[in-house]
Amino acid sequence: MGVILIGMPGIEKRLARYPQLYSRVGFAHEYRSLRSDELTAVVTQRLPAPDPGDSGLAHxxxxxxxxxxxxxxxxxxxRLVTQIRRVLDINGHTHLTPEAVDAAQEALLIGH
Structure with a gap:
């Protein structure tokens, strides 16, 4: 059975401390950060559609x-998208707004 471990950069070096586990690691790959267009495409699929009433500006x-x-x-x-969906559901909103993003960020202690 294959297992994928996802973690911080350098996780393979930390695993090297445990020879029995490390000897079973096939390879390590560091993923680059997503470009803004890639991230937007991924996030858009998981969030509600824009509000037609504001021409999509808030979205x-x-x-x-x-x-x-x-x-x-x-x-x-x-994690942020999951929290945004919770904020929208709790408040009964059906469209994405910057305020929902701010509330989700505060709940997750991201930014600011």
Whole structure:
């Protein structure tokens, strides 16, 4: 059975302290951060559609805030999107807003 370990840069060096485990590591690969267009494409698939009433301005501003806050870090973006969806559900909102992003960031202690 194959297992994928995802962690901080240098995790393979930390695993080297445990020879029985490290001898079973096939390879280590460091992923680069996502570009803003890649991150936007990924995040857009998981968030509600823009509000047609504001010409998508709030949606665009919210996506830009997500890109700035996560700096291309996929794991952080995933956590933030999950929290944004919770904030929207709790407040009964159906469209993404910069305020929802701010609330999610504060809940996760990201940025600011």
């Amino acid at each position: 665009t501003a919210a996506l830009a805030a997500i890109v700035r806050a996560t700096n291309g870090n996929f794991r952080l973006a995933d």
